[in-house]
Amino acid sequence: MKRPILNFIILFLVGFSINAHAQKEPSKTFAFVLGSWEMQTAKGKIIEQWKHNPDETLSGKSYRINAKGDSLLTETLKIKKIGKDTFYCSTVTGQNEGKETCFKLISTKNKIYVFEDKTHDFPQRIIYQNQGKNDLLAWIEGELNGKSRKSEFRYKRQ
Template sequence: MLKIIGLVILLSFAFHTQAQTTRCDSLGALSWLVGDWSSKSSKLKINESWKKISNQTYEGHGETYSIKTDRVVSAETLRLVEMSGEVFYFAKVASNELPIAFKLISCTTDTVVFENSKHDFPKKLHYQRFASNKMTVTVSGEQDKGFSIDFITE
């Protein structure tokens, strides 16, 4: 009887863990990103927007505004693409001639991590959803040096 109870407990943990993880080979795991996200501090206002173009492509745009100077200080064009059973994050910024590609390396229901270990900075992009309207994006490089941005959406 104890063996049966142990087996039931083991199986329930296995199914619970499986329910928490998400397949990382399609954009379906990232559908919660779609929308307009914003962050504001005393110095900066940051916006990131995502829209679904197709089942294999999301397009995004990010802008950072200086509140003091009332102007855009940086902007980037973003794209998520599903190709051959993998997902890639492309970021085009003014300082790079070509877009930089990051591969989706892990995901759960509320977390996605993209990585390009050969890029100077950043090397990782970590998106973490905390509620339907709250997420944190952590941008990191060598020895996890970087920064985080807390976003909300309406």
């Protein structure tokens, strides 16, 4: 009987330790996103680019490139600490009067990083999954008009 309780406590502490590490050093925890990522779509490409900043934050930009090669900045991104917590902040072109929306890191399990803002209209969650050196899966999810929605972004390193 003592064995299962001990195993549970060990698993809980390991999970807590991993999440605490992600909260302490986001620039190291999220280093896997650094660089340029591309996703081919029916209408062209989506490019997401990330860099490490001297202040230990990560900043990114997302572009859409149409079939003609014209590019459009769709959002600017940042992973940063606010107080003791780590946040994924997005400023979407043409939305929210140019103000950023921040999603709090709530989970870091199995190379999946979940950021959440339950008060946001859509999405309420932004998730990144580290799939190795050349593959990155991101998705947004939540409810919109009472319906559950999810959009996936399967990126390849450029």
